[in-house]
Amino acid sequence: MKTNFIWLLLLWFVLVLEQARVDLLLSQSLLMPVAVACLFWQRNGAGSVLAGIALTVHWLLQPVLAPIAGAVVLVLATMLIARGARQATWSPTVSRKSMNAWWVDPLFVLVVGLACHSIVSTEFNLQTAAPAFLSRLLIAIPALGLLLFASHAAEEFGWRKVSQM
Amino acid sequence: MWFGTCTMLLLMATVWVANTVGYLTSVRMALQNVMSPARLAVAAIGSLPAGSSATAEPDFTDSEVVELQNALLENELQRRQLLIENARLHNELRSTKRMAAIEAVSSQDLVDFVAVKAKILSHAGLSDSLREAFIDAGKAQGLQRSQLVVSGAGLVLDKGTDQGIAAGQKVAHGTAVVGRISKVSQWVGLVQPITAEDFSAAVQIVKLAPQGASYGAKGLLEGTGTGGCRVTAIPYTESVAVGDEVFSADIDGVQGPRLYYGRVVHAEFSAGGEWDVRVEPAFQADTLQEVAVVQQRLNTARTGVARQ
Numbered sequence: 001m002k003t004n005f006i007w008l009l010l011l012w013f014v015l016v017l018e019q020a021r022v023d024l025l026l027s028q029s030l031l032m033p034v035a036v037a038c039l040f041w042q043r044n045g046a047g048s049v050l051a052g053i054a055l056t057v058h059w060l061l062q063p064v065l066a067p068i069a070g071a072v073v074l075v076l077a078t079m080l081i082a083r084g085a086r087q088a089t090w091s092p093t094v095s096r097k098s099m100n101a102w103w104v105d106p107l108f109v110l111v112v113g114l115a116c117h118s119i120v121s122t123e124f125n126l127q128t129a130a131p132a133f134l135s136r137l138l139i140a141i142p143a144l145g146l147l148l149f150a151s152h153a154a155e156e157f158g159w160r161k162v163s164q165m
Numbered sequence: 166m167w168f169g170t171c172t173m174l175l176l177m178a179t180v181w182v183a184n185t186v187g188y189l190t191s192v193r194m195a196l197q198n199v200m201s202p203a204r205l206a207v208a209a210i211g212s213l214p215a216g217s218s219a220t221a222e223p224d225f226t227d228s229e230v231v232e233l234q235n236a237l238l239e240n241e242l243q244r245r246q247l248l249i250e251n252a253r254l255h256n257e258l259r260s261t262k263r264m265a266a267i268e269a270v271s272s273q274d275l276v277d278f279v280a281v282k283a284k285i286l287s288h289a290g291l292s293d294s295l296r297e298a299f300i301d302a303g304k305a306q307g308l309q310r311s312q313l314v315v316s317g318a319g320l321v322l323d324k325g326t327d328q329g330i331a332a333g334q335k336v337a338h339g340t341a342v343v344g345r346i347s348k349v350s351q352w353v354g355l356v357q358p359i360t361a362e363d364f365s366a367a368v369q370i371v372k373l374a375p376q377g378a379s380y381g382a383k384g385l386l387e388g389t390g391t392g393g394c395r396v397t398a399i400p401y402t403e404s405v406a407v408g409d410e411v412f413s414a415d416i417d418g419v420q421g422p423r424l425y426y427g428r429v430v431h432a433e434f435s436a437g438g439e440w441d442v443r444v445e446p447a448f449q450a451d452t453l454q455e456v457a458v459v460q461q462r463l464n465t466a467r468t469g470v471a472r473q
Contacts, residue, residue: 016204061193082166
């Protein structure tokens with residue numbers, strides 16, 4: 001419950017920050033990494049709901065063609081988390097391929113989500129979408145890296161209990 | 166987790182549909198209001214000069230601080246209005262693109278608009294001499310008085326029900342709306358000018374910007390009875406400025422060619438939260454000699470095919 005509340009506060013703060021400084025922050029460049037980090041930190045339905053609400057509210061405040069990026073992020077993250085949970089299940093008879101590095105899945109979700117958002121927000125004009133996508137990545141990747149590092153460190157030091165779905 | 170994700174996907178789809186239909190404008194405003202204090206705080210912190218801190222003594226006097234706060238709030242209000250306008254224009258652009266694709270495969274219009282030219286017999290109602298002449302001529306044909314004369318002030322046209330003129334039809338000079346047919350007899354029609362007190366029509370404001378014209382707020386144009394017009398029922402979230410042009414929103418409730426009403430000469434946002442918009446009509450009634458009555462007609466080619 002405390003974790004949900006902290007993530008709610010963090011998402012709200014980031015939402016406000018993006019709305020307040022539209023001159024400095026491209027839309028979704030900060031909110032999306034935080035939403036992705038929330039999904040991969042929580043790894044449960046509450047994370048999906050929190051991230052989904054934040055992305056929907058953001059779309060409502062700055063509407064583009066359709067909230068495709070938010071939907072893509074939610075579906076992709078859920079798929080990858082569900083797959084990771086299956087792979088983590090130990091079985092004496094089945095040999096499974098080792099999981100990806102801990103940072104690959106969130107980064108993949110973020111890149112795909114931002115690419116979708118850049119394309120949709122420029123109404124499928126790829127020439128404009130490409131530089132906007134790169135600019136968003138410049139902000140989003142460090143932000144996601146910081147949150148993932150905090151998440152990983154919390155796991156390593158035993159401050160965070162890893163729950164499975 | 167899939168349950169949470171599917172719920173959120175459903176929420177997103179619902180919000181998207183509701184936003185497309187236009188149900189979420191008030192929700193968006195409410196969200197903006199909820200976020201305003203925090204956003205202003207963040208903006209204020211972010212605008213501090215480098216090297217200073219939030220606890221540093223300000224260099225402004227109290228009156229300057231109040232002025233700046235007022236300016237900030239005004240900017241915030243303006244920003245919200247622009248945000249909503251921007252979203253609405255995005256929606257319009259999308260629907261226009263869709264309509265363009267539809268029109269590309271459709272053939273003829275079902276309803277055509279035609280202009281029936283009419284000369285102005287009088288600028289101040291039917292004169293007594295004409296009235297008597299009509300009654301005399303009508304008696305010979307077995308017509309009653311009520312079928313021959315129209316009473317009231319306004320422009321009298323030399324066209325009546327014989328030429329398909331009917332009450333409610335718009336009367337225009339070029340593309341500028343002069344008024345509406347208020348009464349009609351066999352041979353003449355009486356025009357209620359747009360400046361008359363009882364006149365009202367649905368209009369839309371068109372804003373002129375360096376990058377091109379764009380549709381603005383819709384409202385109701387009413388005559389003031391003193392030679393001018395005003396536009397009412399404009400939402401407080403819309404923006405109106407002096408110099409904006411006013412066009413018809415529809416013709417007798419049917420979408421058709423946009424007719425011109427005039428130019429905004431006064432636009433003030435009152436303390437009560439309502440717009441006070443005054444419009445200067447695009448014509449001078451005294452100089453008019455001939456006008457056109459706009460009529461809608463069904464495309465006989467299409468209705469004929471439909472019957473077969």
